[in-house]
Amino acid sequence: xxxxxIVAPIVAAxxxxxxxxxxxxxxxxxxxxxxxxxxxxxxxxxxxxALDIHxxxxxxxxxKRYSAGHPHDRRVDSITVNMQGREETVPVPPxxxxxxxxxxxxxxxxxxxxxLATMNDAHNExxxxxxxxxxxxxxxxxxxxxxxxALSPEGSSMQWSETRSTRESGPPLSYxxxxxxx
Amino acid sequence: MLNSRFTLITVLVLALLEFPLxxxxxxxxxxxxxxxxxxxxxQLPTHAFLVSLQGLANDGAPRLYFYYPKGYPYGYTRNLKxxxxxxxxxxxxxxxxxxxxxxTFRDHVKGYIVWDPAVRTSLNVAFTVAGLDRAVVVSPEQxxxxxxxxxxxxxxxxxxxxxxxxxxxxxxxxxxxxxRCSHEFLTYMGGVTxxxxxxxxxxxxxxHKSFFTDLSxxxxxxxxxxxxxxxxxxxxxxxxxxxxxxxxxxxxxxxxITLLSKHxxxxxxxxxxxxxxxxxxxxxxxxxxxxxxHNIVPGKKYVxxxxxxxxxVQTDGLGLGAWLDPDRxxxxxxxxxxxxxxxxxxxxxxxxxxxxxxxNDYFIGALSGPSYMYPRAIPSEYLPKVIAxxxxxxxxxxxxxxxxxxxxxxxDRYVGNSNLPKAIxxxxxxxxxxxxxxxxxxxxxxxxxxxxxxxxxxxxxxxxAERPTEDAVADLKELAVMNPKRPYYLVMHVRETSxxxxxxxxxxxxxxxxxxxxxxxxxxxAGEEPTFKTRYLEE
Numbered sequence: 001x002x003x004x005x006i007v008a009p010i011v012a013a014x015x016x017x018x019x020x021x022x023x024x025x026x027x028x029x030x031x032x033x034x035x036x037x038x039x040x041x042x043x044x045x046x047x048x049x050a051l052d053i054h055x056x057x058x059x060x061x062x063x064k065r066y067s068a069g070h071p072h073d074r075r076v077d078s079i080t081v082n083m084q085g086r087e088e089t090v091p092v093p094p095x096x097x098x099x100x101x102x103x104x105x106x107x108x109x110x111x112x113x114x115x116l117a118t119m120n121d122a123h124n125e126x127x128x129x130x131x132x133x134x135x136x137x138x139x140x141x142x143x144x145x146x147x148x149x150a151l152s153p154e155g156s157s158m159q160w161s162e163t164r165s166t167r168e169s170g171p172p173l174s175y176x177x178x179x180x181x182x
Numbered sequence: 183m184l185n186s187r188f189t190l191i192t193v194l195v196l197a198l199l200e201f202p203l204x205x206x207x208x209x210x211x212x213x214x215x216x217x218x219x220x221x222x223x224x225q226l227p228t229h230a231f232l233v234s235l236q237g238l239a240n241d242g243a244p245r246l247y248f249y250y251p252k253g254y255p256y257g258y259t260r261n262l263k264x265x266x267x268x269x270x271x272x273x274x275x276x277x278x279x280x281x282x283x284x285x286t287f288r289d290h291v292k293g294y295i296v297w298d299p300a301v302r303t304s305l306n307v308a309f310t311v312a313g314l315d316r317a318v319v320v321s322p323e324q325x326x327x328x329x330x331x332x333x334x335x336x337x338x339x340x341x342x343x344x345x346x347x348x349x350x351x352x353x354x355x356x357x358x359x360x361x362r363c364s365h366e367f368l369t370y371m372g373g374v375t376x377x378x379x380x381x382x383x384x385x386x387x388x389x390h391k392s393f394f395t396d397l398s399x400x401x402x403x404x405x406x407x408x409x410x411x412x413x414x415x416x417x418x419x420x421x422x423x424x425x426x427x428x429x430x431x432x433x434x435x436x437x438x439i440t441l442l443s444k445h446x447x448x449x450x451x452x453x454x455x456x457x458x459x460x461x462x463x464x465x466x467x468x469x470x471x472x473x474x475x476h477n478i479v480p481g482k483k484y485v486x487x488x489x490x491x492x493x494x495v496q497t498d499g500l501g502l503g504a505w506l507d508p509d510r511x512x513x514x515x516x517x518x519x520x521x522x523x524x525x526x527x528x529x530x531x532x533x534x535x536x537x538x539x540x541x542n543d544y545f546i547g548a549l550s551g552p553s554y555m556y557p558r559a560i561p562s563e564y565l566p567k568v569i570a571x572x573x574x575x576x577x578x579x580x581x582x583x584x585x586x587x588x589x590x591x592x593x594d595r596y597v598g599n600s601n602l603p604k605a606i607x608x609x610x611x612x613x614x615x616x617x618x619x620x621x622x623x624x625x626x627x628x629x630x631x632x633x634x635x636x637x638x639x640x641x642x643x644x645x646x647a648e649r650p651t652e653d654a655v656a657d658l659k660e661l662a663v664m665n666p667k668r669p670y671y672l673v674m675h676v677r678e679t680s681x682x683x684x685x686x687x688x689x690x691x692x693x694x695x696x697x698x699x700x701x702x703x704x705x706x707x708a709g710e711e712p713t714f715k716t717r718y719l720e721e
Contacts, residue, residue: 044649072434072592096626100657102649104626104642105664109720137630137642137714138665166663170656 033177218251227321237388313388367392370426386458400433419446443559464530488668503678511540520548548585569613601719619705635709
């Protein structure tokens with residue numbers, strides 16, 4: 001009886017700590033997310049998009065995994081930058097531009113992105129502004145892409161919004177994700 | 183040179199053939215409706231039996247034709263039957279039951295082969311034997327029907343392949359039957375997998391006594407790949423054909439076409455290509471000559487304005503997609519004369535498409551070689567010969583624009599760079615001197631050139647069937663922003679499953695800066711005033 005009396009408060013304290021910890025992490029962007037297609041702009045021809053946001057000290061890594069069903073039809077786009085608002089240059093592998101792979105827009109060899117990222121103190125909103133050189137049928141063009149990743153108040157969903165300097169019409173490029181893991 | 187002559191001679195012979203019937207004379211044939219289920223545990227046994235019977239019944243003359251069910255990839259079987267009645271003098275008598283069909287064509291059949299529904303691959307082996315031994319393919323339940331007609335059992339594959347891999351089964355079949363099979367034809371009975379099979383082209387494979395397989399062409403599947411490579415290696419390059427399509431469960435289209443291209447074999451299909459043992463025997467109607475609907479007026483100068491010029495090309499060949507769409511013809515559309523529409527095997531089918539074309543339908547040559555090849559996979563010594571065959575086909579079909587596609591690096595549809603090196607672009611310019619333009623890619627490409635006012639353009643937009651209209655409109659407008667010089671030439675590759683009305687709806691929302699033009703007009707203007715940057719694959 002005595003030992004049970006001692007153990008019970010310890011277990012309760014551990015549970016509270018765990019819950020508090022979970023609650024705190026659940027209020028941050030970090031985690032593994034899956035696209036909710038019915039609440040998102042079209043990602044066609046892809047059929048799924050998984051998003052990982054990971055922070056390590058002052059740096060944030062954003063990994064997007066696009067898939068179209070077949071194991072060959074996938075692409076991973078990963079970027080790691082400081083999140084303190086200092087622009088830095090990051091390489092991007094050559095290949096089709098991810099903005100919309102059905103368009104004749106490419107990253108050429110030795111392409112870099114200039115990225116400027118800021119995460120707020122609560123880690124529930126991340127802005128990543130990217131300037132990049134794209135190759136089109138007529139040659140190189142400069143494009144600016146502003147990305148915002150914003151957590152919902154309850155922390156179970158997240159919205160990625162993208163605005164491009166080159167896209168002047170069409171539905172908003174807004175994508176809703178559901179949290180899978182923290 | 184010999185090979186290109188082969189095709190030219192074939193085409194000319196077909197063009198000059200007189201249809202054997204006299205005016206007013208009618209020809210008898212039979213037609214039957216196929217069920218809309220392709221499962222082993224459903225109606226596949228019915229399909230397998232009937233398509234094997236069709237391959238035998240049509241030996242020597244076109245006698246048995248099938249209506250394929252609604253929703254089938256090739257939706258024209260009823261239209262074509264009516265066309266054959268009108269233009270070829272056929273009277274079709276409808277058959278209702280399998281027993282009736284077998285009884286009607288009993289004299290064309292020497293025996294039966296039992297396939298094993300527990301081992302799907304046994305059906306492909308049975309199809310091989312069907313052509314060699316003039317046998318119908320039956321499931322165990324259909325044996326009494328065959329025996330009632332007095333047919334002898336020639337093979338029984340029940341239990342024979344139990345527990346064996348496809349590699350083991352095909353290795354056995356190769357040793358057993360390949361020496362007797364035609365080495366000019368191979369049938370890939372791929373496509374849908376698992377509990378289903380759509381063996382629409384099996385009649386043609388049986389008709390030609392071909393070997394049937396669905397071996398993987400993915401080099402990572404080392405055993406199956408090696409056997410497929412060995413089989414194709416024993417076929418004569420350039421003049422041999424592979425009917426059908428790859429297995430969706432085993433490999434990619436890119437693996438399959440790359441291996442065929444390596445052996446310079448000519449792809450014909452899909453696996454679903456229907457009634458080909460019937461159609462292949464119909465020559466062109468007397469006096470018919472292929473005439474494309476060209477939009478270029480000789481001698482006229484085409485000066486572009488400061489606009490975005492857009493042209494539409496449907497993907498994936500004529501028999502598939504939007505040809506039967508009631509809205510076809512309302513605006514200019516280009517069609518690839520590729521895949522299951524070889525002039526060699528289906529002149530009557532080609533004639534049907536040309537006869538039913540509207541002035542807004544414009545045909546272009548395709549795809550990279552006769553039928554479908556990847557130029558980077560074709561051995562360099564063969565590439566000029568392949569293009570020479572295409573040149574003859576383009577002449578015969580009155581084509582002026584040629585489509586090329588490349589995916590032999592096995593890149594996926596949406597990511598990889600599948601462009602062409604300069605040497606291959608050189609080969610097409612040199613080999614097709616009458617061409618007024620080239621269209622490259624499937625998804626967008628990035629190979630561009632212009633020589634002597636003849637442009638080599640890549641598709642700059644791929645319109646999938648699923649892309650929402652408002653997004654597609656925004657994509658096209660964004661491309662116009664990203665390509666700021668005017669004129670800007672935008673060739674759009676439209677997935678064949680897109681309806682023409684949907685495409686029309688997209689085009690109408692593009693605004694006044696865009697102008698839809700026929701593909702040949704776009705090419706002509708692009709050749710006169712190029713604004714694109716010459717690019718090749720950077721190796």
